[in-house]
Structures are given as structure tokens and as C-alpha cells.
Amino acid sequence: MQHLVARASRSERLHEPLVARWDLDPGLAARLLAFVSEGLRREILRSFAIDPALVDAAIRKSLAALQREERNAPPSSVRRMAESLACRGDEVGTLLALLRSGEVCLFEALFMRLSGLSPCVARRVLYEPGGRALAVACASIGMEKWHFATIFLLVRQARPDDKQVDPAELRAAIDFFESTGRESAEAVMSELRNPQAHRRAG
Numbered sequence: 001m002q003h004l005v006a007r008a009s010r011s012e013r014l015h016e017p018l019v020a021r022w023d024l025d026p027g028l029a030a031r032l033l034a035f036v037s038e039g040l041r042r043e044i045l046r047s048f049a050i051d052p053a054l055v056d057a058a059i060r061k062s063l064a065a066l067q068r069e070e071r072n073a074p075p076s077s078v079r080r081m082a083e084s085l086a087c088r089g090d091e092v093g094t095l096l097a098l099l100r101s102g103e104v105c106l107f108e109a110l111f112m113r114l115s116g117l118s119p120c121v122a123r124r125v126l127y128e129p130g131g132r133a134l135a136v137a138c139a140s141i142g143m144e145k146w147h148f149a150t151i152f153l154l155v156r157q158a159r160p161d162d163k164q165v166d167p168a169e170l171r172a173a174i175d176f177f178e179s180t181g182r183e184s185a186e187a188v189m190s191e192l193r194n195p196q197a198h199r200r201a202g
Contacts (some may be wrong), residue, residue, distance in 0.1 A: 002028065004018060005028045005031050008032060012105055016040060018032060019036065019040045019044055021085060021197075026048045029047075029048040030048075030050045030169065031043050032044060033114070061106060065139060091141075094110060096151065108126065111126065114135050115140070121193075126155050130177070131169065131170075131172075134148075134151070134155070135148060136180055137178040137185075139181070139185035140185040145177060145178060148174070148177045152170060
């Protein structure tokens with residue numbers, strides 16, 4: 001079963017049969033959370049009693065390659081690829097898929113395109129502690145709570161200085177996301193996109 005779960009990270013056709021197994025160990029089920037679809041992830045959380053610590057460990061193990069990601073692709077090529085992905089629709093689903101597959105450069109490029117932020121500001125928003133700026137950016141894009149929580153967890157695992165996602169930090173970030181209206185989020189994002197103009201206006 002461990003071998004099948006390991007293969008499932010590279011083979012989507014194994015996802016549904018594995019989730020349907022009544023005898024799947026909760027620890028192995030937790031490992032599946034990092035790369036199965038949202039529908040199957042909900043099914044796993046409904047069907048298995050999974051310790052939150054197992055979820056954190058599973059995501060960390062599945063995304064360990066993110067910390068070794070080499071960023072050698074020319075920026076123009078990455079931008080073109082991100083634009084091509086955005087044109088296919090389902091941008092939020094594409095963001096999640098890129099993170100899960102370890103395509104950090106493409107994830108960042110697509111996030112920059114969707115948010116309209118410069119590379120420097122976008123990376124600050126993505127990786128700063130607390131996740132409030134990320135919550136504002138995701139709210140402005142129109143993400144659902146589940147999407148934001150997943151991206152929050154995955155980008156935290158991509159930060160080399162993080163050893164573990166603090167459940168309290170995750171809860172606080174989700175609470176802030178839920179309290180942030182899209183209109184107010186868009187106003188903040190407008191300032192982040194052009195801070196010099198806003199300083200001059202002030």
C-alpha cells in the first residue's frame with residue numbers, strides 16, 4: 001500500500017481507487033491529501049480520522065522538493081508559460097496544481113499575473129508571516145476559503161525557514177480571509193500595485 005501511495009503522486013488514475021479502500025491507513029491517506037483533487041480530499045477527510053499533525057507531515061514530505069527547486073528558466077519563458085496557463089481557464093485550480101507538482105516558478109508567475117503585482121511585492125505577499133497579505137490577494141481574486149487555506153499551507157511549506165505550519169497561524173489567516181470583503185481587498189491590492197501613486201495622492 002505504501003508503494004501504491006508513492007506511485008499515486010505521479011499517477012492520477014490511482015487516486016480514486018486508493019481513496020475508496022476501506023483499509024487504507026490514515027497516515028497513508030494523509031499523504032494523499034497533498035496531490036489528489038479537491039473532491040477526493042474532502043472524501044478523505046470525511047472517511048478517515050486523520051491527526052492534523054499527520055496532515056502537516058504529509059504535506060511537508062510531498063513538497064520537500066519545493067525547497068530544492070532550481071530557478072533557471074528565463075523569466076520571459078516563465079511569463080509566457082504562465083500566460084498560456086491562464087488562458088485555459090480555472091486559474092485557481094491551475095495555481096494549486098502548480099504548487100502541488102513543485103512548479104514554484106510557474107506558480108509565482110501565474111500569481112503575479114492574476115494579482116497584477118510586481119515580482120518583488122508578489123513574493124512578499126506570498127511568503128510573509130501571518131498570511132494576511134496573501135488573504136487579501138486571494139480575496140481580491142475571488143477565491144473560496146478552501147482554496148486560500150490550501151495555498152496558505154503549500155506556500156508555507158515552500159519557505160525554507162519554516163519547520164512546521166502553526167495551526168494557530170492557519171486559523172488566524174482563515175479568520176482574516178473570511179472577514180475580508182472582495183471590494184476592500186481590491187482597494188488594498190490597487191495600492192500594492194502602484195504604491196508610489198498612492199503616496200503622491202496622499
